[in-house]
Amino acid sequence: MDFAPDTPATAGSAPKADDTLLLRACQPVMAPLARLAVARGMQYAQFDELMRSAFVEAAREAHPDVPPHRAVSRVSAATGINRREVSRLIKAETPEAPKRAPATELFARWLTDPTLRHRGAPRPTLPRQGAAPSFESLAQSVTKDVHPRSLLEELCRLGLTKVDESSDSVVLLRETFVPAGDDKRLFGFLGANVGDHLSAAVANVLGQTPRHLEQAMFADGLSRESLERLRPIVREQWQTLVRAIVPMVRQFIEEDEAAARPQDQRLRIGMYAYAESMNPDDAPAEPTTPESIQPARSRRGIA
Template structure:
């Protein structure tokens, strides 16, 4: 790597890490704790994404790629993977249930809005929704988790109608659970970084969508209006995308044929930054 490109990379990494450092300090994570996680990420990336053709990745090659000695690599590889936890799997299932509720026409009214579902067994019930999207997790466990996250409301309509479950949110965005917010944050940022990495290597014809609209001289008094309108318009856009994108998922469209299993989507976020302290966008 030549010096000019190296300097540009250093500047880009600093700009990327600066808000991350603030987030970690706010949550009480020290540099040494971060460095331990960063080493594990380097090792996993080198092992999984940079093997030689038709050869098993060796500790020596991982050491050469990462600059981490073999003894340290062996130590870290014996530790549990930070993201392979039961809590993460449970959260993923809750997310799938809510997303299925929003996008699957079997659980929508004539306007495409999520139906209020009967809790008990039967077509178009909450139990059926969990069976389709929650894997082998008990219905009660999913319901309790969504109640805890304030994502659903349960009402009792008497013995004849039974209990019914209504979705209170427009998507799986927990309002109170910090652990789940952190999981969603990590997924969103990782998705964006993978797109950026792809676009750095790809030519224009193969580049993935990566667009930003921003202005740098906005009065503080205008921000509330910008936030409100952004939220309204983004919700409309995402609902339209959800309707057509779900047709390409075999979990929703059982008639769809094809090979492999991929995850694809479009992420949207709002940002604002004070530039009064001399910070640069």
Template sequence: MPSPREPTPPNPERLQAPVARLLRPLVRLLIRSGITFPAVTNILRELYVNVAEYDFALSGKEQTDSRVSLLTGIHRKEVRRLRGAGAPVSTVPASLSRTSRILSRWLAAPEFTDANGRPLPLPRTADQPSLPSFESLVVSVTRDVRPRAVLDEWLDRRIVTIDADDRIVLAETAVIPSGGSEQQLYYFGRNLHDHAAAAVANILSAEPQFMERAVHYDGLSEELARKLEQRSRELGTEVLREANREAHAASETDGGGGWRWTLGIYIYREAAADETARPFSADDDAPEAGS
């Protein structure tokens, strides 16, 4: 029997509807991308075996094909074939990791930002080592690639531009990967994984472990929905910038370890399928969704 600190997982029947809603946009993406149902079942089969093998192993006991088969409903012959294959891993592309680290420093380090925390336009090089430059920015993060090579790549990807004073300026959209790019697909997997992992941890815990909440209003006009979206972008961007500044400053003196941390914000609007939806009123519950 589960202990008081380990609540009983949701009934399978109750879980099916929210899972279907969760998967619907993913299925839309899979169909548009030409990934068929049989291909998805192969991925799920491997994941079921891998999760059962490693996440549901009993302490002090060797995990067996029979137990994995019992947990997953997959035939023992298939379990035997798939065990030990390892779960699919989303490796960080080298160029993405380097770009993220340089951008993070440009957006956070005091020597590369103005009094309002905005990234400074940077000269290519500086006459004095103590003055900020694009070269010193890149070198402060990595010496494995020449600053000029980074600049050429970023100009091609429109991450930066050159102003009239020959300074390198960070583009407003620099931290937003282009549609379908390697960078976007990497963060697609990482961000959705972390959001889902936080929500699942909260469901399986006696008390919520992570903040996982949203503010939502239904029955709005399209004009108001767009205004709220724009304002949300402004608020979210400021929160992420401030979090990046604080995390960067703290990490400078941190001893390091095997942990990672993510702060995510999402915004969404759509035409409601229910035409009878009405605006929120004072008679309703508070317009905030918890975990």
């Protein structure tokens, strides 16, 4: 079985604006964004504005020591965007970074905190109030800025928990968080997850160190039946990783805080799986039924 290696670093010469390899790499990255934009009615002019802003910001980061009075000229030369447009974009306000959601942090802690696990699984229910282990104590361990009742209402709204009035307890409904119908969170995850994944690959290509883990495996020649059998296995592997690493990361954060070390680094660890038909003319796959299962078109293996 072969796996794609970490994105190789480019050695030797500096990248060229008309680099064919770069253009080829950009096409599969841009195509899904274009599909999303068209599907949601976003006009090209809006997307173009985003790309211009991104180019200007990248050029400014590449030349941090340029005096302010020369910044517009340097950015214009690096991007090919005219000086007037560069000046306008530099003056534009930078969008505010998304804030952490304490409700989803609470949900993740419930799933991974060793003190909230029983026989290898998260406790399915917690007393709503009282000393640990309770939902109230869990909420207060995450944040004291938001009332536990507000966090509970948000988790119930997201379909992650429910309140059992008869026992005055909180019931865990799911062990994964996919915010169906919540566009704000869905698009937030899209930008953050894909953005960091792409940043890792770009940093590796540019030869930055330390290198980021950025690997994938690829297989074709599968049937829909095989994909349906693989999906729950992949999801379980992700849950195994989350259960193992989240408590460790939380411990490191607490140790850094106790040691008064600068806490100026962030980390995102992700995993994804994507499947589609090998025939570009095929319509999107319908839910698998015995009648709809088709044999594999070819058997090519794994790369």
